[in-house]
Amino acid sequence: MSPTPIRIGLLLFPKLTQLDLTGPAEVFGRVPGAELHFLWKTTDPVTSDSGLRLLPTTTFADCPPLDVICVPGGPGQIELMEDQETLGFLRRIAPGCRLVTSVCTGSLVLGAAGLLRGYRATSHWSSIDQLAALGAEPVAERVVRDRNRITGAGVTSGIDFALTVMADLVGEDQAKAAQLQLEYDPEPPFQTGSPRVAPPELVATMRERIAPFIARRRAATERAAAGLATRPDA
Incomplete structure (x- = not known):
């Protein structure tokens, strides 16, 4: 008799940052025993923010119960925070998961789905403060459980994150190997x-460079927070 697979779902979406995934x-x-599902609405190719085309393997409609759901981040996360089909899928699949997870600004998507309310969480340094609007407690650490x-x-913290998840699923020895x-x-x-180790002038320059984009993300977060306020189940 074959062992029960460990089903891990990783969300794909247009303009994600591919290394997050x-x-x-x-x-x-x-x-050992992992069964990976690369999830999107269709199985058509999805293009990352750097132009890499990625192929979903499983649609939302065909997704089996999962042990782990993982949401990456990237510029496309802004649109995803108001994508009711995706948010609805996450709300549906998360309660049956052993672990509900994210990398980078994927945590804002989890937050928009109402899945981080009352939880400690982290995100990219440029946007971690936005978690508070979605009911989470921002924690500036590389991996937060x-x-x-x-x-x-x-x-890049996605590798640290995934090793942490692997240790939870199958033990530290397997993760160390x-x-x-x-x-x-x-x-x-x-x-x-x-920002903790970079020269202050470099951090200031980078914040100025990405300020218009962060403003767009913040506006999307505020809209998502307003939508959550009207959802009694979120």
Whole structure:
């Protein structure tokens, strides 16, 4: 008799940041017994923010019960926060999941679905404060766990995040072996990967550069928060 598979669903959507998705997928593919589902409304190719075309394998309608749902982030997250079909799917699938998770600004999508209210969570450093409007408690850490919610910070934290999830699913020994197999031993060439360590002038320049985009994201978050206020079940 075959063991029951561990079903892991990763959401795809137009203009996602592909590393938010593919970093965790690379780890999750090494979970013994894992069955990965790349989820979208259709099985048509989805184009990431960098132009990489990704192929969904499972539609929302055909998605089986999942052990893990993972929502990545990226510029397309803004539109996704008001996409009722996607938010409805997340609300439907999450209650049956062992773990409800996200990477980067995917946590804002979980928040827009009402799935982070009362939970500690993290997101990309540029937008982590927006979680509060959606009822979550922002925590500026690389990986944050609160009960069965696990969220990763920006982009590259998806590998740290996925190893944390893998350890929860099949134990630390398996996760450590996967980390070794992937040779995940980062030594970045520059100490500028976080506002905590980057020079203040660089952080200020980057904040100014992305300010118009963050304003769009904030407006979407505020609309999502207003919509949640009218949902008694959220």
